Amino acid sequence: MIKNTLKTIALISVAVSSNAELVSMDESNLANISGQGGVYLSGEFSINKEGGPLWEDGTRPYYQLDGNGEPVVDNSISPDQCNNGVCGLRLAIKLNENSEGWYVIDDLSGGMSFEGLTLRTVNIKSAVDYDVWDDNTNDFQIVALDEEVLQIGLPGKVTFNDFKFKYAVANNGEFGVPLADGTAFKQTEIFGVELNGAITLQGNLLLFPVD
Amino acid sequence: MKVVNLIFSIALSSSLLVSPIALADLVLMDELELGNATGEGLGFALEDFVLSTDGASLNVTGIEDSSDNEIDINWTNLYVGGEVTEQERAAGVTKSVNVGSYLNPWVIQTVRGSMGDGENTPTYNETYSRVGSDVALLELATDSYSSNLQNSVTFAQYGYYESLGTGDASENIQTIMNDLNGDVADIQSRYNGVALFDELQDSITNSYFAPLNEGGIQPQELIVEGDQVDYDNAFAIEQPVYNDMAELYEIFEDTGWEANNNLLGAPRCSLGQVCNDSLLDNDIDNCNAACDTAREAYNEKVEEWEPLAEESFQTLSTLTASRQELQNRLNAKDSSGVTQYSYLERIADRDKFVELCGFGRDFTNCQSGLVNRKAGEKSSIDDIILSLNNGEVRRKGFDVGSTFEFTLNTTDQNGVVTTRDDFLDVKLKGLFIDGTSFRFWSRESDDLANPGAELNGELRLNLFARQISINACGDLCLVDPNVDGVFDPVKIANTTLNLDNFLISLNLGFGEIQPMKFSATSDGNFVFELTPPNPNAVGVDVNDTTAMQNFYDDYYANAPKSFVYVGDVNIGGNSIGSTTIDGFRAQYLRVQSRDL
Structure with missing residues (x-):
């Protein structure tokens, strides 16, 4: 089973009276507050940290096709052992309807946590136009705008806990299942990445529609 | 797409303060505002961006040596930030970077192809005019600029011509253009009286197919x-x-x-x-x-x-x-007329004319080809010089750094196996990738043995870096071999390969005529293929000689070319000189991986 832990933190700004106690606010005071609208998120999620539902015992069997062309477990081939007895997620994508090959992200597992991802709309009042030079200010021209954009504040630090995946190419979408014409399943691992620890990810991501 | 073995969930809770002065709240858009947002695409921009994996351990797995032992590859650092000067870098200053901006964003969008639409129709867009109007393309594009100074490709060409001769960039390219125009004039003067290119071509054909007794x-x-x-x-x-x-x-x-x-x-x-x-x-x-x-x-x-x-x-x-x-x-030569030049001479002149002036039918005017391309480059360069004289500057780019540590097994002549640490440090300073785009669309395969939909693509990659530094010195450049992390800057400088003013402008794929195709083989290897130009894809009758000639003329005149310029290659301060690969184009390319 996957354990999920959630942390949420709500930001509340409070009008502080002179004696700094928590007091209830009346309507007129509340009306003067321009709050930090938006969302502040912290989260932790993990993928298959303790294995997934398909390959629970940490092994991935190989199959053969029976008389009706249905896959059945092939006991003559020893199953694929997942690292540390924990099988990660497998994602396979075929780019062409007629090709036999699949691009695969395999053994994706691990945890990721972040704190301080913010989400809000911001009204852009001006933007720099790098294509036009303003001789008066001797800088790039500033264009006046009145546009709403979605601003996602990146969390600053994102911590990975045993996060890993492999990039591979395979000849079938399902692991271990041979092709309809009997060709054995084959997956070629190209490289894998393992990430552990905190990475710095700072900045603001603006999202907006374009024509 | 098949997704198996995935269970995860995130639950969010949020709190919102609503006040009457809702300056920055999520608010409902009214109909008028909604009407203005056509929402064909999503623009995004990153402000004050920094990525650094310094605090994490990042390993690359799955790479094996010849004895099938896995090589330990430690990706010790990946850094993406803002461009700093060399003095700032020496002082340890780091900056953030803006990736795109509101008016010049990175874009993910779907667009309709424009092939077959008339140029005056509102849906026509020249950028997508090589893909059929019956399909939609998915485009991922970086920021693009109309100013020649901000456009990194034209700026890099300016830098290239600056270094090329004794004058400034404009004078240097003008010298080249004068030579080219001189070559054109020489050819035209030889064939005084020829007004149409076809006259020269016809004389060549006639000479070739004349009867045996007529030479x-x-x-x-x-x-x-x-x-x-x-x-x-x-x-x-x-x-x-x-x-x-x-x-x-x-x-x-x-x-x-x-x-x-x-x-x-x-x-x-x-x-x-x-x-x-x-x-x-x-x-x-x-x-x-x-x-x-x-x-x-x-x-x-x-x-x-x-x-x-x-x-x-x-x-x-x-x-x-x-x-x-x-x-x-x-x-053989005649005494007068076009045939006073031998068959071989006429062929050389014809090929040179086509290279210089393109496939236009008018022999007296140079309409396209190399002369025209240089004229276009010169006009951009003149524009850049004007901007620089006006005090304009270029915006700042990225600094990207990546270091790897490899632990390898080495066997000496006695068969004793020890480990060895190798290092690779790559820095891209002042990096710009504006004008890059990837476009994808789907078409039925024209291979009757393998029917089905295929992914087609087009790549326009522009990468300009003020300097690329590559160093593999690692522990050999430590000040004290017993003290980690403190490097001797002189030793580092002496063992670094620097590529200054590096531009690669790689253009692969030309719409329906020559798409890029991606696939994977049944034995688990990936394939990337750029097919030969295909007249069937645009409905040209292969038996019609004139139509086929026009098809190839159009391809050679319009299919984009690729360039690599390196202003200076130097190792440890010793300059080897510049490198140029100018105007190449792949007519067929296939890349396939193999299991070693």
Whole structure:
């Protein structure tokens, strides 16, 4: 089973009276507050940290096709052992309807946590136009705008806990299942990445529609 | 797409403060605002962005050595931030970077192809005019700029021409253009009176296909081909007989004969033995048996060979003569008219004209081709010089750094296996990737054996870096080998490969005519293919010569070319010079991975 832990933190700004106690606010005071609208998120999620539902015992069997062309477990081939007895997620994508090959992200597992991802709309009042030079200010021209954009504040630090995946190419979408014409399943691992620890990810991501 | 084995969930909770002065809240858009947002695409921009994996351990797995042992690859750092000057870098200053901006965003969008739409229709967009209007493309594009100073490709070309000669960039490219225009004028003056390119082309075709008795080239080529076949056949018959003859002569020699002055040319057969001429007719009557047998066998073979050699010689003489005649025809000149220049000269002039002026039909005007391309580059360069003189500056780019540490097994000559640490440090300083885009769309495969939809793509990659530094020194450049992390800057500088003013502008794929295709083979390897230009994809009748000529003219005139410029390559401060690969284009490319 996957354990999920959630942390949420709500930001509340409070009008502080002179004696700094928590007091209830009346309507007129509340009306003067321009709050930090938006969302502040912290989260932790993990993928298959303790294995997934398909390959629970940490092994991935190989199959053969029976008389009706249905896959059945092939006991003559020893199953694929997942690292540390924990099988990660497998994602396979075929780019062409007629090709036999699949691009695969395999053994994706691990945890990721972040704190301080913010989400809000911001009204852009001006933007720099790098294509036009303003001789008066001797800088790039500033264009006046009145546009709403979605601003996602990146969390600053994102911590990975045993996060890993492999990039591979395979000849079938399902692991271990041979092709309809009997060709054995084959997956070629190209490289894998393992990430552990905190990475710095700072900045603001603006999202907006374009024509 | 098949997704298996995935269970995860995130639950969010949020709190919102709503106040009457809702300056920055998520608010409902009214109809008028909604009407303005057509939402065909999503623009995004990153402000004050920094990515650094310094605090994390990042490993690359799955790479094995020749003994199938996995190599330990530690990706010790990946850094993406803002461009800093060398002084700032030495002082350890780091900056953030803006990736795109509101008015010049990175974009993910779907667009409709414009091929077949008239240029004046509102849906026409030249950028997508090579893909059919019955499909939508998915485009991922970085920021793009109309200002020549901000456009990194034109700016890099300006830098390239600045370094090329003694003047400024504009003067240097003008010198090149003057040479090119001179070449065009030379060709045009040779063919004074020719107004249309087709006149030159027709004279070439006429010379080639003229009858044999009128100096025709093709009939003579056929004669040469026939004579070549005759000679090859004669030689194929003669050669084994000659080889046998040479072998028999060696056998004969080994039996020990030597020239005997007493009998004219008659040999002794073995040491001490004399070949007898008891009949006194200057011919050998009596010799030891082995020598005699060998000598007779050799002589018979000579008699067999001599007529074959004569045949070979005759056919070779005929071939030489017909080749000479072909050369004469290729170089023949009349006294006047277009044909006062030989066939070979006219072909060289025609090819040079096409390279310089493109495929336009007007011989007196240079409409496209290299001259036109240089003129376009010069106009951008002039614009940049104007901007720089006006005090304009370029925006700041990225700094990207990546370091790897490899732990390898090495075996010395005694077979002792030890480990060795290797390092690779790559820094891209002042990096710009504006003008890059990837476009994808789907088409039915035209391979009847393999029907189905395929992913087609087009790539426009522009990468300009003020400097790329590559260093593999690692622990050998430490100040103190026992103290990690403190490097000697002089040693680092002496062992670094620097590529200054590096531009790669890679353009692969040209719409429906020449898409990029991605696939994977059934044995688990990926394939990337750029097909040859395909007339069937745009409905050109392959049997119609004129239509096919126009198809290829259009392809060669319009399919984009790729460039690589490196302003200066230097190692440890020693400059090797600049590198240029200018204007190349792949007509067929296939890249396939293999399991080693």
